Amino acid sequence: MPEAASAPTAPRATIGDSEFDRDTALTLREAGVYDIDLSAGWTIISAVNGGYLLAVLGRALADALPHGDPFTISAHYLTASQPGPAVVRTDVVRTGRTLSTGTASLFQYDEQGREIERIRVLASYGDLGSLPDDVRTTAEPPAIPPMDHCFGPEDGPAPVDGSSAIADRLMLKLDPSTLGWALGQPSGKGEMRAWFGLADGRDADPLSLLLAVDALPPTAFEIGISGWVPTVELTVHIRCRPAPGPLRVSITTRNLAGGFLEEDAEVWDSADRLVAQSRQLARVRLG
Amino acid sequence: MPEAASAPTAPRATIGDSEFDRDTALTLREAGVYDIDLSAGWTIISAVNGGYLLAVLGRALADALPHGDPFTISAHYLTASQPGPAVVRTDVVRTGRTLSTGTASLFQYDEQGREIERIRVLASYGDLGSLPDDVRTTAEPPAIPPMDHCFGPEDGPAPVDGSSAIADRLMLKLDPSTLGWALGQPSGKGEMRAWFGLADGRDADPLSLLLAVDALPPTAFEIGISGWVPTVELTVHIRCRPAPGPLRVSITTRNLAGGFLEEDAEVWDSADRLVAQSRQLARVRLG
Structure with missing residues (x-):
């Protein structure tokens, strides 16, 4: 192979x-x-x-x-x-x-x-494949710079820890405006955005969307929390078979309270379809 | 009391x-x-x-x-x-x-x-009760008028169908800006907001929050869809024991596509805490 x-x-x-x-x-x-x-x-x-x-x-x-x-x-x-x-x-x-x-x-x-x-x-x-084609989405694709203005682990020792094996399997290019944490300056906003694909070039399908929703660094990093954020529960809705090409993933946290937080992910395909929505409840373990 | x-x-x-x-x-x-x-x-x-x-x-x-x-x-x-x-x-x-x-x-x-x-x-x-008191929520309570500017089934034959038994069990006062559907003029926005309580005055607790997230009219009504919207799956996160007093519930749909839609609910208590977050996947059955 x-x-x-x-x-x-x-x-x-x-x-x-x-x-x-x-x-x-x-x-x-x-x-x-x-x-x-x-x-x-x-x-x-x-x-x-x-x-x-x-x-x-x-x-x-x-x-x-x-x-x-x-x-x-x-x-x-x-x-x-x-x-x-x-x-x-x-x-x-x-x-x-x-x-x-x-x-x-x-x-x-x-x-x-x-x-x-x-x-x-x-x-x-x-x-x-059996669903009708109607789309009345008011959601907008995330505002994310072109891929060559975003950063992955191959762009330097920072920002993403290269010691994780998964980094070699993913094509992950993070929006610099959600990368403050990697430079010691978290924005305080619970947002993370990236271009996402598989490193070997395999296109997305419903199963790989289950990976895409949980592959970015935790939003907690941008809130200034550097510990482990283990998932308690993760629910994913797959809404459409993704078109070929890279995905855009946006993750948002609005409610960090009582040692728990939610992470809401949206995954958009190259045809501007919102192909997956997910929410997880995660626990904050202060490092 | x-x-x-x-x-x-x-x-x-x-x-x-x-x-x-x-x-x-x-x-x-x-x-x-x-x-x-x-x-x-x-x-x-x-x-x-x-x-x-x-x-x-x-x-x-x-x-x-x-x-x-x-x-x-x-x-x-x-x-x-x-x-x-x-x-x-x-x-x-x-x-x-x-x-x-x-x-x-x-x-x-x-x-x-x-x-x-x-x-x-x-x-x-x-x-x-064992959770720490830290709250770093960026979410804002829904903008909803005072309760006496909102409308329930007791305020007239419209807007809420009085033939439903549940109407007698709930204190539900809908924000007039999300009531266009009841007047034949849906706003086109997938939003529904209301004051919520139990009609007999019982205060909220974690179990009644499970009711609160699924008690408003479907957001689909405001998108102009009048059929039945049966829930396929509903996930609720209870984040805080609610304070006494009425709740504010906000429900949003952003992605109506392929005959399915999501409904995201937030429940806020009288102390301005985001006490519950939920998401459901529902099917649109055109009437």
């Missing part, structure tokens, strides 16, 4: 044949039960990215349910996942004509080999 | 002794399983209100889990509930020191007496 990554001369990876597809691939053990080896390629410091994990669970449900696209998927993060063996157990709650609902759980193993639940998911799936 | 409510001479109901408390009360059948007779008092036309149903499920989980307050609760609505007998089955997913996670399902019965699942819930609970 001739690895592409950010090398401009490498061939572009395609949907179905890319790092993301290989690292979310599941092996069917028995009906509704899937094995996977969680890749170390999607870690931030030592934690496995929550969006990558959601994509793994989302892919299992796409297989287990009669519909293939996550319309709304909620994940509660119970314990921290580690790279290595895991099992996904799915359960069909209801199948309907246009929507079906199911649950999925990701388990890993303790030293005695007992299963420990990492994440519990509840989701309703449908067929994005 | 000889305070007002809608009937000035009636004594105010209190938390624990009110219509809402009686109609969400569950009878323990066995560990984790609860019976309830769903009240016809919370119906809109013939449908049982989704927020009332979420409060029933939320109350069951508050009993079943070691923590009593819903921090984040996600409900997927599977089939339409009717007034009458129902059973709630809960399952504890994980109990931690500060958060515990569980699932709950509401079932009713078909003509053969078989259980039909109505709603599936996944939630993480904690103790709101």
